[in-house]
Amino acid sequence: MAPVDTDRVHVLGVRHHGPGSARSVAAELERIAPELVLIEGPPEADELVGLVGELTPPVSLLAYVPAEPARAAFWPFAAFSPEWAALRYAAEHGVRARFCDLPAAHTLAEDDRAEGADGKGEGGGAGADANLDAKRPEHGSGGGAPEDGTTAPDGAESAEQEPGREVADPLGMLAEAAGYDDPERWWEDIVEGRAAVPAGSSPADAGAHSAASPFPAIAEAMAAVRAEVGAGPDGPAGLREARREAHMRQVLRKAMKSVDGRIAVVCGAWHVPALLDHPRVSEDTALLRGLPKTKVAATWIPWTHGRLAAASGYRAGVRSPGWYHHLFTAPDRPVERWLAEAGRRLRELDQPVSSAHVIEAVRLTQALAALRGRPAAGLEEVADAAESVLCEGARARAHLLHSRMVVGERMGAVSADTPQVPLQRDLAAEQRGLRLQPKAEPRDLDLDLREETGRRRSALLHRLGLIGVEWGRPRGDSVRSRGTFRESWTLAWRPELELALIEAAVWGTTVEAAADARVRSLAAEAALPDLTALAERCLHAELGGALDAVVSALTARAAEDADIEHLMAALPPLARSARYGDVRRSDSAALRGVAAQLLARVRAGIVPAVSGLDDDAAAAMAGAIDGVHRAAVLLGGDDEAAWLAALERIAVRESAPGRVCGRANRILHDSGRLCDSDLSGRLSRAASRGTPPTRTAHWIEGFLSGSGLLLVHDTALLGIVDRWLNGLGADAFIEVVPLLRRTFGAFAAPERRAIGDSARALGRYGEAGAASAGDTVDARRAEPAVAAAAGLLGLAAAGAEAGG
Known part of the structure; x- marks a missing residue:
């Protein structure tokens, strides 16, 4: 050496x-x-x-x-x-x-x-x-x-x-x-x-x-x-x-x-x-x-700073980039400045923090450092003082304040002269033109699609998603899935998205061209359900040329695919696109035609497809039927009527699983195709002694899936279920209890409470409830109410004269 x-x-x-x-x-x-x-x-x-x-x-x-x-x-x-x-x-x-x-x-x-x-x-x-x-x-x-x-x-x-x-x-x-x-x-x-x-x-x-x-x-x-x-x-x-x-x-x-x-x-x-x-x-x-x-x-x-933190998984990361940035930029009196900033942030949250609080917090940090044998107060002492004095012992508030200040999220910036691929430069130009600058802190963005700026911002975010640059994520339900003119996003720019942009540069030099090329490539290999979802994304991203390519691939794939599950999964996004495409002034006539063809094929194959399914497959089929029904409602007209007719055949089919039959009957009832008396008859047959208890429980589960309020308002149906349960033997009851618990456990607490109240009413007033025909009326208890009603209607005098 x-x-x-x-x-x-x-x-x-x-x-x-x-x-x-x-x-x-x-x-x-x-x-x-x-x-x-x-x-x-x-x-x-x-x-x-x-x-x-x-x-x-x-x-x-x-x-x-x-x-x-x-x-x-x-x-x-x-x-x-x-x-x-x-x-x-x-x-x-x-x-x-x-x-x-x-x-x-x-x-x-x-x-x-x-x-x-x-x-x-x-x-x-x-x-x-x-x-x-x-x-x-x-x-x-x-x-x-x-x-x-x-x-x-x-x-x-x-x-x-x-x-x-x-x-x-x-x-x-x-x-x-x-x-x-x-x-x-x-x-x-x-x-x-x-x-x-x-x-x-x-x-x-x-x-x-x-x-x-x-x-x-x-x-x-x-x-x-x-x-x-x-x-x-x-x-x-x-x-x-x-x-x-x-x-x-x-x-x-x-x-x-x-x-x-x-x-x-x-x-x-x-x-x-x-x-x-x-x-x-x-x-x-x-x-x-x-x-x-x-x-x-x-x-x-x-x-x-978030990506510099050790918590992000970065091997050379530090525990507290915000604290380190503060130490570097405020070398004189860093503790005092940090606690003063903490007090300011708490006051912004309407917390009563005075300068006296800050002074006492500083004194506490000095005392803690001396007790712990440290040469100067560090982050641990500052955090303890902020919790004890500024937050008055409120640990949750202190943790929120501490976590935000310790990371101190901030995002850097590069100059226009920095080497970039054309796709990066195009995105930067789009961001400037739309006044939509990238920031590290997550922020919410609500867009009105009736405005030009809102549509352009929405199209940019959807195009970026298509090329794998997830700058924005839809907030709540899928954007515009209900045909509204609003979209809600959460935006957060992460450093790795720069690399994703470089990777996506192989598809084109602009965001629009890259998204168009990427969609065409995906369409060449996608399965039928993926194609329909891709068509919906094309509408959101305003990629008319790519949409034509997707529709062509969709038409060809739909003609070849005989799998009923693929057809049912593909229909909902296609129907949404066909119904709501005009929100973005897009021509969706071609999509509507393909959706109608898919629905016709589903109707033709749905009845034999529901036979002989096991429990898991029946649950999946019931969910798929819900999706197809929503799609049929969106298409409306003859398409919806024909679909309900197909459900009529399923609702009475003995070979269909109980869950599927129950779901079909519920859809028919909610659509007005099945009256209350007919529904009661079908439920009575499903709950008869000759039907296996597990099939009855599955029928009820499929029927009540999503909402149990129908039992609250229709005491006749509740009475049928009640009689069925009372008539079960011990072994059969033990067998069906887990299924019913799964059904009723999915309801909201107020629904379960209302159903329980209605069930108790059955026990007090009779099988069909107090308001049902055949109830025994207690004349003595009813006499004051009858007299008051007669007086309001002017019938009391007439009654007296008649009695005289």
């Missing part, structure tokens, strides 16, 4: 996304004034460094394989990331900055090779806390460990530890040596809190508090840990980490030859000893020889 000249090369070991590290990096760069800054990250992004001054963090570098955009990795940066502090320093001082990590061209290609071998990416090297940059995901590093998008475009990491390797945690080892049981708390006390000025400090004290550089101590600590756990290809960090460090050293050697002045290297603390002591060049060359390579493109994309 040969040590480097530390007077010329300054290696700054950091914890990714640490405000204390970021502030220390900025101060150290000001002190050493380097000619070149090397930063841990993919070298493919070197040409993007010049855009740093135009970006608003949080942002992320995105490296992807153009031929297969799903193979990608992210390198996020926040305002409090040390690497971002280095990039900002270089931009503001005109200093050259480059990335020095292993190229993404190798790491993404390695994933390809590993997946070809065993179906998944090889395990990432490991050895340390990801924020110190030894326990790495499988795609390079930088800006805090990258998020792996290879197998999950949403950025979830998929790397695993190499088999047989024990993972060492340098942060945990150092914390344990210092007597801490929580590595996060130790790091915050030692590093992150060092630049935070304690309350009451003078400017001179504040300067002394943060003047000493932490980097020599960090380098010494990491050297001790690496010596303890071992390093290199055979150590716990593995071959991948050794290759990364070999490439960093090669970049550093070249920089030392090309630059006369000082060089600053900003990297994960774990790598510092490897960059201060260099092996022979031949050893590094051997490690890097034969690495696979693929073509990679890189760009900047917006990021969010």
Whole structure:
């Protein structure tokens, strides 16, 4: 090993996304004034460094394989990331900055090779806390460990530890040596809190508090840990980490030859000893020889604090990005400022929080820090004080406040000069034109489709959904499913949607063209139910050309498909589109014709299709019948009448399951095709002694599915059910109770209560209820009411005269 000249090369070991590290990096760069800054990250992004001054963090570098955009990795940066502090320093001082990590061209290609071998990416090297940059995901590093998008475009990491390797945690080892049981708390006390000025400090004290550089101590600590756990290809960090460090050293050697002045290297603390002591060049060359390579493109994309949080699954994430952002942007009196902001937010929620509350909360944080032996109050003390004083012990309110402030959700922005695929630029133009800017915080959007802007916004959201960019999600029922002029959406822009846009760029250069091409591709392979749903989505997205292609495929597929279940599943969305397509001024005549054909085929095949079904199949068929009935109602006219006639045949068919027969009878009754007396007769036959109890229970279940109010208003039907239950033997009763419990348990509580009241009335007044014919009237109890009614009607005198 040969040590480097530390007077010329300054290696700054950091914890990714640490405000204390970021502030220390900025101060150290000001002190050493380097000619070149090397930063841990993919070298493919070197040409993007010049855009740093135009970006608003949080942002992320995105490296992807153009031929297969799903193979990608992210390198996020926040305002409090040390690497971002280095990039900002270089931009503001005109200093050259480059990335020095292993190229993404190798790491993404390695994933390809590993997946070809065993179906998944090889395990990432490991050895340390990801924020110190030894326990790495499988795609390079930088800006805090990258998020792996290879197998999950949403950025979830998929790397695993190499088999047989024990993972060492340098942060945990150092914390344990210092007597801490929580590595996060130790790091915050030692590093992150060092630049935070304690309350009451003078400017001179504040300067002394943060003047000493932490980097020599960090380098010494990491050297001790690496010596303890071992390093290199055979150590716990593995071959991948050794290759990364070999490439960093090669970049550093070249920089030392090309630059006369000082060089600053900003990297994960774990790598510092490897960059201060260099092996022979031949050893590094051997490690890097034969690495696979693929073509990679890189760009900047917006990021969010939510995706920087460890709770999101990001391996190098921090517990509290909002708190860290606050520590970085408010170095003086951070606790006081944080609690003042908490008080302001509570007042916005109409909570009585005064300045006295805030003062007492600050005092409590100081007392808690002293009791817990901490050098300064941290997030735990602030959270406890906010709950106890500001929220007056209301834990739920404190948790809501704390969670919002701790994450501190915010979304970054990139400049117009950032490299983008044409589809991204078209979407950005659409967003500006419709005044619909992407934001990380979920927000509700209500659209009026009678207005031009509302229709255009709706069409854009539906088109994005068709190409897999789920910016907006319908709120409540499916949008416009009832033919209204309103749509309700929830919008939330997530960073991984940028990658989804890049993936969708293969379909076209504009959102409309990409959605059109995507629909045509789906239509070529979709099954019949999927085709009808696709037709409905085309109407929502106002894709007339694609709709014609879908209708053509739908007509051909409907003529070939003989599966009655496919036909029944395909009909409801098609009928909705045929009925409500004109809400968007779309011509849906062709859809109506296809829907009528499908309904005719369902009518022809429904009667034999319901015979011989088991319980599960009968339940599915009853649900399908409901869907077809709603579709027939939407089509109306002769189509609805013919469908009800088909249900008439099912309602009296002995071979049909009880649940299907009961459902058919309920639909006929609700449609006015079955009068109360006929319905009572059918229920009586279904509940007769000659019918198996389970069939009767299924009949009742199908009949009452969705609503039991009919039994409340029709005591004759309730009496039939009551007599049937009273006549069951013990074994039969035990057999049907679970079925009836499932039926009545699905009703709302007020419905069950009303049915119970009606059942009790049967026991008091007779089988058919108090108002039924044949009830015995208590003349004595009725006499006052009769006299009062006669008096109101002027019949009392006449009655007296007649009596006289």
